[in-house]
Amino acid sequence: xxxxxxxxxxxxxxxxxxxxxxxxxxxxxxxxxxxxxxxxxxxxxxxxxxxxxxxxxxxxxxxxxxxxxxxxxxxxxxxxxxxxxxxxxxxxxxxxxxxxxxxxxxxxxxxxxxxxxxxxxxxxxxxxxxxxxxxxxxxxxxxxxxxxxxxxxxxxxxxxxxxxxxxxxxxxxxxxxxxxxxxxxxxxxxxxxxxxxxxxxxxxxxxxxxxxxxxxxxxxxxxxxxxxxxxxxxxxxxxxxxxxxxxxxxxxxxxxxxxxxxxxxxxxxxxxxxxxxxxxxxxxxxxxxxxxxxxxxxxxxxxxxxxxxxxxxxxxxxxxxxxxxxxxxxxxxxxxxxxxxxxxxxxxxxxxxxxxxxxxxxxxxxxxxxxxxxxx
Amino acid sequence: xxxxxxxxxxxxxxxxxxxxxxxxxxxxxxxxxxxxxxxxxxxxxxxxxxxxxxxxxxxxxxxxxxxxxxxxxxxxxxxxxxxxxxxxxxxxxxxxxxxxxxxxxxxxxxxxxxxxxxxxxxxxxxxxxxxxxxxxxxxxxxxxxxxxxxxxxxxxxxxxxxxxxxxxxxxxxxxxxxxxxxxxxxxxxxxxxxxxxxxxxxxxxxxxxxxxxxxxxxxxxxxxxxxxxxxxxxxxxxxxxxxxxxxxxxxxxxxxxxxxxxxxxxxxxxxxxxxxxx
Numbered sequence: 187x188x189x190x191x192x193x194x195x196x197x198x199x200x201x202x203x204x205x206x207x208x209x210x211x212x213x214x215x216x217x218x219x220x221x222x223x224x225x226x227x228x229x230x231x232x233x234x235x236x237x238x239x240x241x242x243x244x245x246x247x248x249x250x251x252x253x254x255x256x257x258x259x260x261x262x263x264x265x266x267x268x269x270x271x272x273x274x275x276x277x278x279x280x281x282x283x284x285x286x287x288x289x290x291x292x293x294x295x296x297x298x299x300x301x302x303x304x305x306x307x308x309x310x311x312x313x314x315x316x317x318x319x320x321x322x323x324x325x326x327x328x329x330x331x332x333x334x335x336x337x338x339x340x341x342x343x344x345x346x347x348x349x350x351x352x353x354x355x356x357x358x359x360x361x362x363x364x365x366x367x368x369x370x371x372x373x374x375x376x377x378x379x380x381x382x383x384x385x386x387x388x389x390x391x392x393x394x395x396x397x398x399x400x401x402x403x404x405x406x407x408x409x410x411x412x413x414x415x416x417x418x419x420x421x422x423x424x425x426x427x428x429x430x431x432x433x434x435x436x437x438x439x440x441x442x443x444x445x446x447x448x449x450x451x452x453x454x455x456x457x458x459x460x461x462x463x464x465x466x467x468x469x470x471x472x473x474x475x476x477x478x479x480x481x482x483x484x485x486x487x488x489x490x491x492x493x494x495x496x497x498x499x500x501x502x503x504x505x506x507x508x509x510x511x512x513x514x515x516x517x518x519x520x521x522x523x524x525x526x527x528x529x530x531x532x533x534x535x536x537x538x539x540x541x542x543x544x545x546x547x548x549x550x551x552x553x554x555x556x557x558x559x560x561x562x
Numbered sequence: 563x564x565x566x567x568x569x570x571x572x573x574x575x576x577x578x579x580x581x582x583x584x585x586x587x588x589x590x591x592x593x594x595x596x597x598x599x600x601x602x603x604x605x606x607x608x609x610x611x612x613x614x615x616x617x618x619x620x621x622x623x624x625x626x627x628x629x630x631x632x633x634x635x636x637x638x639x640x641x642x643x644x645x646x647x648x649x650x651x652x653x654x655x656x657x658x659x660x661x662x663x664x665x666x667x668x669x670x671x672x673x674x675x676x677x678x679x680x681x682x683x684x685x686x687x688x689x690x691x692x693x694x695x696x697x698x699x700x701x702x703x704x705x706x707x708x709x710x711x712x713x714x715x716x717x718x719x720x721x722x723x724x725x726x727x728x729x730x731x732x733x734x735x736x737x738x739x740x741x742x743x744x745x746x747x748x749x750x751x752x753x754x755x756x757x758x759x760x761x762x763x764x765x766x767x768x769x770x771x772x773x774x775x776x777x778x779x780x781x782x783x784x785x786x787x788x789x790x791x792x793x794x795x796x797x798x799x800x801x802x803x804x805x806x807x808x809x810x811x812x813x814x815x816x817x818x819x820x821x822x823x824x825x826x827x828x829x830x831x832x833x834x835x836x837x838x839x840x
Contacts, residue, residue, distance in 0.1 A: 212644070212647070212648055214644060233829065233830040234830075236830060236832050237830075238647045238648060238826065240643070240644075240647055240826075242640065242643070242673075243669050243670065243673040244669060246637060246640065247637070247640035247643070247669070247670055247673070250633065250634070250637040250640035250641045250643075250644065250670075251640055251641065251643050251644030251647070252644060253641060253644065254613075254631070254640070254641035254642060254643065254644025254645035254646075254648070255644040255645060255647060255648035256644075256648075257631060257641075257645055257648075258644070258645045258648030258649035258652070259648065259649070260648040262644075276634055277634055277637065280633070280634050402649070403629035403631075403645065403649065403652065404608060404609060404611070404629065404649055404651070404652050405608065406607075406608040407629070408607075408627050408628055408629055408630075409629065409630075410623070410624055410630045410631075410632065411630070411631045411632065412624070412632035413632070413633070413634060414632070421578060421624060422624060422632075
């Protein structure tokens with residue numbers, strides 16, 4: 187049960203707690219390091235609150251079961267790591283296409299392939315964007331602390347329901363396994379209303395007019411759900427006009443609710459010369475550097491941390507680029523989000539990569555070294 | 563006839579017809595048997611869900627007027643497992659083809675059977691991948707030709723019902739498109755069974771399978787299906803040699819074992835809402 191007093195917990199546990207606070211009552215998963223604690227906590231807690239926990243035969247089945255349960259009206263979540271995330275991709279695409287809400291947690295580990303299962307990495311940024319085939323919209327969150335994991339899980343569950351869009355939570359192994367103090371609100375007011383069959387008589391599952399709530403199966407609305415392109419009642423269509431409209435539809439909803447979807451945070455100087463743009467656990471090292479440089483020494487530096495990776499925070503980065511001379515992009519990979527940063531900076535500032543891919547975190551010293559060179 | 567017309571009106575999405583299936587295909591017959599079985603089982607239309615995979619037979623979901631879920635290739639049972647666990651009061655029929663169920667979906671098939679979750683699997687076995695134009699499946703008999711086995715497949719086929727039984731399924735039956743009344747009864751019995759049930763429905767594919775293997779036209783294939791089948795009752799007491807080349811139809815096995823969704827809900831102290839008969 188939610189507690190008001192601060193508790194010490196892991197990121198993975200906070201993820202499970204956030205899910206439960208936001209009304210998730212169905213978990214299907216398959217064991218994989220370093221995400222297993224999410225499943226273990228759900229296995230302990232869900233039965234006590236009338237929820238369903240099921241360990242499926244594989245990652246593909248876990249993703250499928252989560253979608254099936256969502257269609258039944260439950261709020262759902264599944265957690266995995268790199269290899270499992272790869273296996274889930276086809277059904278993630280299905281959920282996007284059929285507009286079935288669900289949250290997919292990927293506690294990233296060092297890849298490719300089996301990689302280093304216990305080492306942190308931010309190597310799945312592009313897979314989260316383009317892992318499933320076709321021209322699809324995605325929402326991806328990346329928390330930088332245990333509390334942020336709790337908060338972003340709650341946000342992901344609610345937003346997923348509202349937009350009928352799967353949301354991917356990209357955790358770093360460091361965040362998943364780190365223990366930090368978290369204060370969990372007693373009565374979470376973050377929950378939105380429950381799935382219901384009370385809809386207008388002319389309800390259509392994929393209304394051309396825009397977003398409609400999902401009416402679960404079993405209430406006498408006999409609609410069709412498919413991964414094929416479909417009309418507003420869900421029935422397959424190959425009509426070019428309807429196909430185009432259908433694809434526009436799933437992209438438009440993210441644009442319409444852009445401000446609720448794109449979450450960033452800026453700290454530092456109002457007129458910075460050097461700005462660090464980063465996400466996940468790397469934010470922690472960057473924050474240490476900026477705190478020291480700006481708060482202690484009043485240097486013209488700043489940090490833009492990205493809680494949302496996709497859709498990419500284009501406007502926020504453009505604003506930074508107008509002010510700063512230099513944008514440093516530290517990532518625990520060989521350079522993934524930096525391509526997007528460059529696309530938005532459009533040559534208005536120098537974009538400097540800082541990559542580490544040996545299974546260790548980027549240290550504050552590494553960041554301050556590079557930053558120092560551009561400040562002197 | 564009146565009942566049939568009523569069923570057509572209630573349970574079929576007539577506006578979505580004509581269907582996409584080829585002339586001589588058995589999918590329509592199996593679908594009709596399913597519709598009559600749902601009527602026989604006396605379920606409330608609102609409680610029935612049709613889940614299907616990918617392939618010719620899986621397109622049936624789009625023609626049936628219920629909540630219908632057309633999933634990804636091979637994964638129908640996994641989607642259905644999630645839905646059944648979320649809403650155990652619903653009656654789920656899962657339509658799959660032979661390739662969908664036993665090749666790409668083989669893992670979900672054995673694990674659904676192992677859990678003995680109350681899903682009603684209907685596997686339309688036409689021995690071939692029809693939608694992609696005639697590739698061999700794990701249920702293509704050894705020696706038969708396919709586009710990907712032009713000299714005849716060297717692979718041995720599964721005995722699907724024995725596979726299901728071995729994995730823990732508690733009801734298994736076999737029927738065929740040439741004997742639709744029996745098929746309808748078998749699907750009804752499978753539906754009424756508490757636990758994982760499978761009905762294998764043998765069905766002709768004259769276009770992608772029959773032609774290549776010189777099995778004659780649609781009528782010949784139907785005739786063969788009927789003539790090569792023998793019911794469990796008639797087969798009882800016959801020597802193996804007498805049954806050579808025959809396919810046994812009817813209920814092949816039927817056991818009572820704890821059902822997974824009911825056991826789960828019981829274990830967490832929650833009642834499953836009681837719905838219309840079944």
